Amino acid sequence: MFDFLKKNDKVAVKKKALTNTLGIDLGTLNTVVAKPSGDKFDLYKIPSVVAVKKEDSSYVLAVGEEAKSMLGRTPEDIVAVRPLRKGVIESIAQAEALLVYAMDKGSGENTESIDRIVIGIPGDASEVEKRAVEEIGRKAGASYVLVISEGLSAAIGTGLPIAEAAGTMVLDIGAGSSDIVVISLGGITDIETIRNGGDDIDKNIVEKVKDIYSVEIGIHEAENAKIKVGMVHSSAEVENITTNAIGKSMETNKPKKVEIDSKLVADAAEPIVKKLIEALSLVLERMSPELISGVYNKTVVVGGTSQLKGIKERIYEEVGIPVEISDDPMTVVAKGAAIVAAEPRALEPEVRLKAMK
Numbered sequence: 001m002f003d004f005l006k007k008n009d010k011v012a013v014k015k016k017a018l019t020n021t022l023g024i025d026l027g028t029l030n031t032v033v034a035k036p037s038g039d040k041f042d043l044y045k046i047p048s049v050v051a052v053k054k055e056d057s058s059y060v061l062a063v064g065e066e067a068k069s070m071l072g073r074t075p076e077d078i079v080a081v082r083p084l085r086k087g088v089i090e091s092i093a094q095a096e097a098l099l100v101y102a103m104d105k106g107s108g109e110n111t112e113s114i115d116r117i118v119i120g121i122p123g124d125a126s127e128v129e130k131r132a133v134e135e136i137g138r139k140a141g142a143s144y145v146l147v148i149s150e151g152l153s154a155a156i157g158t159g160l161p162i163a164e165a166a167g168t169m170v171l172d173i174g175a176g177s178s179d180i181v182v183i184s185l186g187g188i189t190d191i192e193t194i195r196n197g198g199d200d201i202d203k204n205i206v207e208k209v210k211d212i213y214s215v216e217i218g219i220h221e222a223e224n225a226k227i228k229v230g231m232v233h234s235s236a237e238v239e240n241i242t243t244n245a246i247g248k249s250m251e252t253n254k255p256k257k258v259e260i261d262s263k264l265v266a267d268a269a270e271p272i273v274k275k276l277i278e279a280l281s282l283v284l285e286r287m288s289p290e291l292i293s294g295v296y297n298k299t300v301v302v303g304g305t306s307q308l309k310g311i312k313e314r315i316y317e318e319v320g321i322p323v324e325i326s327d328d329p330m331t332v333v334a335k336g337a338a339i340v341a342a343e344p345r346a347l348e349p350e351v352r353l354k355a356m357k
């Protein structure tokens with residue numbers, strides 16, 4: 001954990017022992033809960049899916065794994081949906097059910113015992129969205145709820161030196177949205193969010209397979225293939241490997257097996273990669289020379305989609321920044337949030353200044 005957190009002040013450490021805290025990454029695809037436990041975390045990963053009654057979408061029947069298994073397979077009167085789309089809350093009632101479920105898991109079904117939760121949401125979330133998430137957390141029983149940008153949370157979770165003046169940068173390439181966040185002195189100095197991520201790649205794979213083979217595959221088949229053979233175009237030597245998917249022939253309506261290779265995935269990912277590079281270029285254009293060297297030395301890529309092969313090389317080729325891919329890309333936001341929940345003063349200016357001494 002951070003040195004500045006440890007040495008910061010003894011009162012805070014004492015208080016920490018008395019409080020029950022959680023960090024939550026409310027993601028489009030996955031919601032991750034991190035509960036500090038000694039100097040480690042207990043982690044819970046919950047699919048961001050709820051099953052609701054068709055005629056009353058605020059009537060929640062199942063959450064998480066159970067709801068996920070219903071996706072696309074529900075009886076007529078039930079639908080399984082994601083409460084967040086492109087990182088934004090689509091339905092408050094459904095997001096509330098998901099958050100309550102996450103808090104239940106993290107607190108051992110004792111949400112009343114939670115003193116503090118910190119929740120990471122996309123950097124460009126509106127004030128209304130932020131307040132909605134805070135409200136949900138409070139309604140669920142937490143006495144103190146703080147909502148912070150996923151990017152800042154990811155930076156803290158990866159152990160980047162956020163309190164330093166030199167500057168660091170985080171790219172979080174998720175399922176529904178991707179954030180680029182520049183941080184210096186513990187605060188966000190610049191941010192660019194695109195509402196695109198791995199979900200869009202899956203959709204493009206479905207379209208490509210339709211065009212090439214006249215076969216319609218399910219979105220999960222597309223995602224699985226992407227995870228197995230996925231890469232992005234780059235000059236890196238990535239082997240072109242192949243996997244199979246089963247879909248429905250548009251000509252015969254019969255099941256048909258198709259081959260999906262890394263190149264097809266890279267083609268499907270290209271529009272998203274281009275948008276990401278554009279956003280990154282904008283951030284670099286705006287960046288002051290004072291921050292450039294810090295960012296050059298310390299930029300980390302997180303989020304599930306950062307695992308596509310060749311992404312590190314492609315970013316370097318396009319914008320000249322050597323990035324590091326997090327070896328823990330899908331839980332760092334929750335971990336960072338948990339660190340802030342355990343010590344909210346980590347974000348206060350005087351703590352940042354102390355840390356510089």
Ligand SMILES: Nc1ncnc2c1ncn2[C@@H]1O[C@H](COP(=O)(O)OP(=O)(O)OP(=O)(O)O)[C@@H](O)[C@H]1O
Nearest residue numbers: 027028029030174175176177198199303304305307
């Ligand atoms: N090995 C992998 N290779 C490529 N993509 C992957 C891999 N593993 C997971 N993904 C993709 O990562 C995405 C999920 O990442 P993550 O959990 O960071 O998203 P999220 O936080 O739920 O979404 P968001 O931050 O956009 O709200 C999905 O699109 C998933 O298909």
Ligand SMILES: [Mg+2]
Nearest residue numbers: 027150174303
């Ligand atoms: Mg995320």
